Amino acid sequence: MTGRRRVLLLDDERIVCDRLRPALEKAGFHVEAFTDSRSALDRLAEERFDILVTDLKMAGPDGMDVLADVREHSPDPRAIVITGFATVETAKEAMRLGAVDFIAKPFRMRQLIDLIRKVAETPES
Amino acid sequence: MVWPFRSRPSRVDPQVRFERFRDLLDLNASLLRRIAEAEEMLGGEFVFDRQYLIDLAEELSHGMDDVVVDLNAVCGNRYLSLTDAVERVRSAIRADLEGRPCSADAELVLPLSRIEAEMDCGVGAKAVRLAELRRRLDVNVPPGFAVTVEAWRRFVEAAGPGVDAAKILATPIPREIERAIRRATAELAREAREASGYAVRSSAYGEDGERSFAGQFRTLLNVPAEGVPAAWREVVASFHAPAAEVYRKRHGLDAETSGMAVLVLPMIEARAAGVLYSLDPAFPDADRIVVAAAPGLGLTAVEGGAVDRFDLSREAPHPLLARAIAEKRERTVPAPGGGTRREEIPEGERREPSLTEKDLARLARLALRIERVLRFAVDLEWAVDPEGTLHVLQVRPLLFPEHDPVPVVSVEETRRRHRVLLEGEGEIACRGIGAGEVVVVPAFEECPRFPAGAILVAREATPLLAPCVARAGGVLTDSGGTASHLGTVAREFGVPAIFGTGRATRVLAPGTVVTVDAEEGIVYEGEVRELLRRQLLTPPPVENSREFRILRKMLRRIAPLNLVDPSARTFSPEGCRTYHDVLRFAHEKAVESLTEAIGRHGRSRNPNLVRLELGVPLDLYVLDTGGGLRPGPRGDRITPADLACVPLKYLVEGLTEPGVWARSPSDLDLRGFMSSALRGAAVSSTVGGKVERNVAVVTRDYVNLNLKLGYHFNVLNCRLREDPGENHLFFFFVGGVTEMERRARRAALIGWLLSARGYTVETRGDLVVGRLAHVPAEKLAEEMRVAGRLIGFTRQLDVHLRSDEIAEEYMRAFLEGKTGPEISSGESADAGGEA
16 A cells, blocks of 8 residues: 555544554554544545545434535545444445445454455545 | 252153254353353454443343243243343343442452452452452562442441531441451451551542542551451541542542442551652653652652652663652651651651662562553552562552653554564454563463463463463463453453464574564564553553443353352352353253153153164263254164264264273272272262263254263263354263272363363362363364263273372373373273163
C-alpha cells in the first residue's frame, strides 16, 4: 500500500474505538475515531477519507443515516459497516445503501484490518 | 456407573427419551462451545461490545432452561429443582450486567490468601492487587484480610436511612460483623507472629480504578487487636464523609454502585517507608523511577511532609540520577498502646538520607519486577524493616492524567528496527506485550520456581505449566491452541501468550532476552523499548474497560466446573454454582438414568442394547440411542465392525491393540492381596457403584462409557466431530486393588499422564478427573486410542506400583508408546476384567 490510507472510525461504544484505533494505526492507517455520529458527519464533510468504518446501531443518527448522508454529501469514502450478531439482515440492507462490506461483532481485530486492506486495494468498479 | 439414587421406572417411550437425550448432548456441546468462545474474548484478540454480553447472557440463560427440561424428560422429572440452580446463576449474571455489586457470594471477611481477581466488587481493588502480588511474585506482602463490601452494606442497613459519617460512628457494630472481624484478627495474629498492631485502611470498590480516590478515606495505623472493629467503623465512616460524597458526585459515582471494603494488615516495623513510581508521573518519557522516602512509618510521605526524593535510572543497576534530601525534624513511630506519634529526630541525623543506595537499587529492581508481571507502570507503597527487608504495602496503576497519547510506531517500523525471531506463526491466546529472559521448560515437567517476569517457552501448552504462567512475563509454545486450559490461565492473569508457533523451543535460546508482541504475533530479539513503553503508559483497555470487567465477572459464574466427582455429596442441584456445573450435572444424571434401566431390565426391555465382542477379557454392552450402530439386521451380539459410533471405534482400536491385554500374572504380595480382598465392598460404596454391566451409551459421534474393571471404575465421555469447538473428552477414574497408598500413587500418575497429554486434571486420593475440550478431531481420535490403551494398562498398573520411581518409569514408558518395562513380558491375560 502506498501512502497512509485515511480511515474514519465511528462506533458509539468507546471500547470499540479504544481497541481499534491503535490496532489500525499500527497496521499503518491514519485513523480518526468518533463515538458520536454528528461529529463524525461534520468531519466527513470537511475532510477526505478513504474508508469509513461505522457501527450500525447507534443513538442519534445511526449507521444507516450516516451512510445515506455520506452518499449524498461526501462520496469519497468506501464504507464498511460493523454490525451486532442479531442485525446481519440490517448489514445487508446497509450494503444496498452503498456500504461495500460488513463485519459482525464480535470479530477479531485482524479480520477487520484484512477487510479494510482488501476494500482499500480493490479498484473502484 | 450407576449412582445410589434410583428412579421410578420411567413410562416415557424409550425412543422419545433417546431423542431428548440426544437433544441434551447437542445442547451440552453447543453451550460449552459458547462458553469457550466467551473465554477467548478475554484474550483481547476480539472486538466486542455490551450487546455481545447481553446476547451471551440471554443465549446461555435460554440454553440452560432447555437443559433442565431435556434432563427431566429423560429422567421422569426427577431434577426439577435444577431450575433453582439456573435461576441463582442467572440473577447473579443480571446483577453483573447492570453493574450492581455482587452480594450473593460475599462473605463478611476474606483473608488475602482467598482473594482472587474479579473479587474487586466484594473487597476492592487494593485488596485484590495485594492478593495478586502475594500469589504471583516472591514479594514480601504482609498477610491480612479484607472486611468486605457485604459487611459495609449490612452495617449501613443496620444504621437505617439517612446515613452519614456521624450516624455511622454512633451506630453499634452488628454482632456478626464484630465477631467475624475479631476472629479474622486473631487468625492474623497467629500468622503474623510479631505483629504488635494493625493497619486498617480503605479498599473501596471503585477506588484505584479510573479514579484514584487518593486521600479520600481514613487510614488508621498501629491499631491494637481489640480496637480493629472500631477502626473498621471509622474507616467506613470516612466513606460517608461530606468530602467523599462530593468527590463521588463530581465523578458521577454514587454510594449505591460503589461500596466500602476495608483492609487489615499487621504493622511492619519500619526503619523507613514511602512511595515509589516506576515512571516519573510528571515526565513519563524520562527513563526514571521516582522514590519518596521518610524515616519511620513514612506516613509523612503520603501526607506531603518533609521527604527525601530519589530519581533512579530504570536501567540496571539503577544508578542514582538525582536526589533531594530534606531536613526531617520528626518521624512517625508507633505509639505505645496504639496509634502513632511524632518523634523528634536528633539534630545531627536530620539531613541523613532515609535510604541507602543499596536499598534504592533493591527497591528499583522490585518495582520493575512487579511492573513486568502486572504490565502497567506502578505506584507502590513500601516499607523497609530494621533488618533491611523490603515490604510492599500497596500497589496500584500509576495514572498519567493529561498525558499526550503515546505515539504509535507502525509494525513495519518496529520490524525494521529490531530482529524478528518469530512471526505469523501460531495463535494469540492473550494479547499484550512482554519482554524478558527466555526460560524453556522441558516437556511434561513442572517448574515450581519459575523466575518472575521471564518468558516461558515450552513445547506443549499443557495445564502442568499453569503455575509458571501466573509468574511469566509472556508465554510461547510450539503446539496447543487458544481454547486450551493454559490459554484460559494466561487470560486470567493477562499474560501475553502465543500458542502453537510450531518452533518456539527451537528458535529461542534459553537465557536470551526477547520481546513478545502478542498483539501482532511477533517475537523480537532483545527489548523493544517503544512497545514496552507504550504498554506502560496506556493501561491496556483489556484490563480497564467496563465490558471486559463485566465479562470476567460473568464468566466466573458461568465457566468454572466445581462438580467433578459424581459420587460426592455435593453432586446435586443445590451444589451447582455455575452454568458449567448445571451442564455437568444434567449430563451425568441423564446417562445414569439411561444406564440404570439397563441394569434392572437387561435386553428384554432394551432392544437397543447389544453385546460387543472385542476378543479381550472385557464384557461390554452398547446402548444405541440413535446412529451409533451400522444399520441392518443383527442379533444381540455385535463386533467392532458393526459400530458406527466414531469415538468408540477409536477407543476399541486402542483397547484391542496387540500387547495391551497381555500381562504377566499380578505379582501381588500378601499384604497387597489381603488389602485388595478386603476392599471389594469398600470400593463399590466409594462411588455408589452397582455396575451390573459395562455399558457404552452411544450416538454416531458420542460415547459415554461406564466400566468396572476388577476393582476400579472408569468413565469415559467423548463427543467427536469435525468441528473442534464441539469436541470434548472426559476421563474419570477411581478405586483399584491394593492399599490406598498405591492407589493414590497410581491416581497421581494417571493424572500426570493425562496432564502431559493436555488434559485439565484434578486428583483427589484415588480419584482422577481429566478433561480435554475443543481439540481437533484428529487429536481427539488419537486420545481415544490412547485412552483405550490406558484402560488396559491401568487395569494392571496398581499392583506393580511399589514405589514412585517404578511408577514413573511405567508412565514414561507408556507416554513413549511402550507397554512398560516390567509388564510387557507376560503371556496370559488376567480374566479379572469380567464384571
